[in-house]
Amino acid sequence: xxxxxxxxxxxxxxxxxxxxxxxxxxxxxxxxxxxxxxxxxxxxxxxxxxxxxxxxxxxxxxxxxxxxxxxxxxxxxxxxxxxxxxxxxxxxxxxxxxxxxxxxxxxxxxxxxxxxxxxxxxxxxxxxxxxxxxxxxxxxxxxxxxxxxxxxxxxxxxxxxxxxxxxxxxxxxxxxxxxxxxxxxxxxxxxxxxxxxxxxxxxxxxxxxxxxxxxxxxxxxxxxxxxxxxxxxxxxxxxxxxxxxxxxxxxxxxxxxxxxxxxxxxxxxxxxxxxxxxxxxxxxxxxxxxxxxxxxxxxxxxxxxxxxxxxxxxxxxxxxxxxxxxxxxxxxxxxxxxxxxxxxxxxxxxxxxxxxxxxxxxxxxxxxxxxxxxxxxxxxxxxxxxxxxxxxxxxxxxxxxxxxxxxxxxxxxxxxxxxxxxxxxxxxxxxxxxxxxxxxxxxxxxxxxxxxxxxxxxxxxxxxxxxxxxxxxxxxxxxxxxxxxxxxxxxxxxxxxxxxxxxxxxxxxxxxxxxxxxxxxxxxxxxxxxxxxxxxxxxxxxxxxxxxxxxxxxxxxxxxxxxxxxxxxxxxxxxxxxxxxxxxxx
Numbered sequence: 001x002x003x004x005x006x007x008x009x010x011x012x013x014x015x016x017x018x019x020x021x022x023x024x025x026x027x028x029x030x031x032x033x034x035x036x037x038x039x040x041x042x043x044x045x046x047x048x049x050x051x052x053x054x055x056x057x058x059x060x061x062x063x064x065x066x067x068x069x070x071x072x073x074x075x076x077x078x079x080x081x082x083x084x085x086x087x088x089x090x091x092x093x094x095x096x097x098x099x100x101x102x103x104x105x106x107x108x109x110x111x112x113x114x115x116x117x118x119x120x121x122x123x124x125x126x127x128x129x130x131x132x133x134x135x136x137x138x139x140x141x142x143x144x145x146x147x148x149x150x151x152x153x154x155x156x157x158x159x160x161x162x163x164x165x166x167x168x169x170x171x172x173x174x175x176x177x178x179x180x181x182x183x184x185x186x187x188x189x190x191x192x193x194x195x196x197x198x199x200x201x202x203x204x205x206x207x208x209x210x211x212x213x214x215x216x217x218x219x220x221x222x223x224x225x226x227x228x229x230x231x232x233x234x235x236x237x238x239x240x241x242x243x244x245x246x247x248x249x250x251x252x253x254x255x256x257x258x259x260x261x262x263x264x265x266x267x268x269x270x271x272x273x274x275x276x277x278x279x280x281x282x283x284x285x286x287x288x289x290x291x292x293x294x295x296x297x298x299x300x301x302x303x304x305x306x307x308x309x310x311x312x313x314x315x316x317x318x319x320x321x322x323x324x325x326x327x328x329x330x331x332x333x334x335x336x337x338x339x340x341x342x343x344x345x346x347x348x349x350x351x352x353x354x355x356x357x358x359x360x361x362x363x364x365x366x367x368x369x370x371x372x373x374x375x376x377x378x379x380x381x382x383x384x385x386x387x388x389x390x391x392x393x394x395x396x397x398x399x400x401x402x403x404x405x406x407x408x409x410x411x412x413x414x415x416x417x418x419x420x421x422x423x424x425x426x427x428x429x430x431x432x433x434x435x436x437x438x439x440x441x442x443x444x445x446x447x448x449x450x451x452x453x454x455x456x457x458x459x460x461x462x463x464x465x466x467x468x469x470x471x472x473x474x475x476x477x478x479x480x481x482x483x484x485x486x487x488x489x490x491x492x493x494x495x496x497x498x499x500x501x502x503x504x505x506x507x508x509x510x511x512x513x514x515x516x517x518x519x520x521x522x523x524x525x526x527x528x529x530x531x532x533x534x535x536x537x538x539x540x541x542x543x544x545x546x547x548x549x550x551x552x553x554x555x556x557x558x559x560x561x562x563x564x565x566x567x568x569x570x571x572x573x574x575x576x577x578x579x580x581x582x583x584x585x586x
Contacts, residue, residue: 067099074099081126084118091115092122124303124513140299143518144292147525151285158282161273207234207558208393208403213415218382221573230566234559239350240552242269274550276540280532288525291498295517298506302513314506321500324493331493334486335534338478342541345476349544350555352470356395357560359463360388363440364571366456370447372573380447381572386416387439389565394433395467396557399474400545403558437464477542487535494531497524 074088077097083090088097089105092113098105102116115121127133211230220228270277298317301310367384370377390411397403408425411417417425425432437460444456477483501520505511540550547554 070099073097079126080115080121081118081124082128083115083121084126089114089116090121119510122306124509136303140296143516143521144289144296147285147289147292147521151282151289154282154285157271158278161278207231208561209406209410209414211414213386215379215382218385218569218573219378221569221575230569231562234556234562236547236556236559238353238556238559240554240556242266269552272552274540275552276533276537277529279536280529283532284525284529287494287498287528288521291501291524292521294499295501295504295521298501298504299513299515302509307509310509311507314509314512317500318506320496321502324496324500324502327489327493327496331490331531334489335531338482338486339534339538342538345473346541346544349470349473352466352473353555353557353560355466356392356463356470357564359459359466360392360564361567361571362459363388363456363463364568366448366452366459367443368571368574369452380443384440384443384447385565385568385572387436387443388568389561390416391433391436391440391463391467392561392564394431394436395470396545396561398431399471399543400557401543402547433467437467474544490531490535494528497528 070087073086074083074097077083077086077088077090078095080090080092083097086097087099089100090096091098091105091111092115093111098111100106100114100116104114105111118124213230217224217228269275271281272278298313301313305313364385367381370381372378372381393403393411393416397406408417408422412419412422425435428435440460441457444453444460448456478486501517501524503520503523504515504517537553540546540553543550544553544555545557547556
């Protein structure tokens with residue numbers, strides 16, 4: 001009857017359905033003793049026995065030696081799972097293998113605990129089977145070992161990057177020292193910062209303070225020698241983009257066309273120091289290693305634990321997987337909403353810098369209408385130039401780590417402040433920015449008239465509004481309840497993912513035991529790296545000018561300050577072309 005079954009149909013015994021493609025060889029092997037017993041029954045009937053009587057005795061063994069060989073093979077089985085790919089079943093009562101069918105052994109022996117198929121065995125362990133113990137240990141542990149090696153390589157790589165960068169605790173210590181000495185608004189040179197703190201401060205602000213501003217240099221205007229002019233550009237642009245970091249040394253970017261996409265350059269940039277992916281890679285690799293270890297535990301449990309105990313562990317893992325699915329949907333919805341809003345907020349901060357720059361240009365352009373026909377007029381233009389530059393500086397100083405720890409003394413040394421102005425700024429009630437706005441207002445009232453004065457006051461109001469808008473944006477934060485909920489739910493998901501592998505049928509012990517699960521582990525690692533990277537990016541976007549925490553994502557306001565300052569010099573110092581033609585330019 002077994003030989004006549006269609007190989008395309010499903011065979012179900014008890015609560016387990018098996019595919020005939022897996023069991024066809026076993027069924028063919030089991031058919032041999034059935035045929036032998038049928039033949040033995042016929043022989044016994046011819047010799048006086050009834051057709052249904054079992055064939056036994058010397059005559060049966062002599063006429064059907066194949067059946068005896070099968071019985072000997074089954075009798076030599078001492079573990080249940082060793083009946084796999086044999087015509088034998090397992091009798092738990094007797095603790096040995098027997099020839100039989102789904103409903104019990106063929107002979108007359110009494111067996112209450114009968115296992116006809118290897119997949120129904122309490123454990124999947126067979127000392128003489130296809131998985132010897134040493135081979136099984138290697139086969140089940142190579143994936144965790146591979147993940148551990150990958151995590152170790154990434155960890156050593158990240159530690160190597162850390163050696164080439166200043167540690168955050170050291171940064172904070174130096175910044176505190178600079179803030180206590182240089183940021184104390186102390187112009188007394190009797191006490192100064194340590195060499196390390198001074199070096200740190202100069203490194204952060206050298207693009208702005210490397211040039212010495214003097215009235216004589218401003219008075220020369222466009223005739224100023226190249227070595228006396230302000231510094232061109234900055235170490236970093238206002239916004240660093242992927243193209244800036246992916247080009248080769250000495251290569252330039254053609255912004256008039258779309259450049260080629262280079263995958264290797266993108267990967268190299270993504271793994272750099274304190275990028276979102278690079279900063280999260282070590283943690284994601286470690287959690288991927290945890291996922292591989294847990295899957296190895298499940299595979300060994302499917303092989304060695306009794307069926308009831310394994311099914312309990314499988315049900316726990318299945319429940320965790322059922323919990324991860326809706327949790328991942330909630331996290332994806334919350335993160336999508338929050339990330340998109342924070343990216344839009346980041347672009348608003350970026351664009352507000354250009355608005356402040358444009359309003360400063362407006363003041364310089366309108367102030368340039370003042371006739372520069374005397375030394376006093378040139379002094380007034382130089383004063384407006386200093387006030388507008390200082391206003392730009394004080395607008396960004398509280399939010400930029402490189403400028404936050406710079407007091408008034410460096411501004412005096414570079415020529416933007418004098419000692420009398422420092423005393424006024426030290427006594428301000430709110431912030432130096434308010435005082436510089438008042439200075440600009442007084443300058444407009446003293447030096448401009450009629451339409452120029454009206455337009456200048458309008459530009460000043462817009463400048464003040466832009467600076468206030470910038471401060472409001474930088475102080476804008478999500479509600480504490482929402483942000484704490486977002487981080488808590490995301491961290492819960494990150495912790496649960498390694499213990500709830502996806503796309504695994506936990507109730508199928510053989511599939512769990514024999515599967516490699518490489519794709520499952522790698523998929524978990526990619527998902528974890530994505531979520532951890534998003535959390536890292538959200539945390540550092542809170543401070544868009546923090547070039548310590550996120551040097552590649554931070555905006556550099558010094559770059560647009562330098563650009564604005566050079567443009568102000570052109571606005572306030574450019575000679576009239578008619579005077580140049582007449583030879584009367586200074």
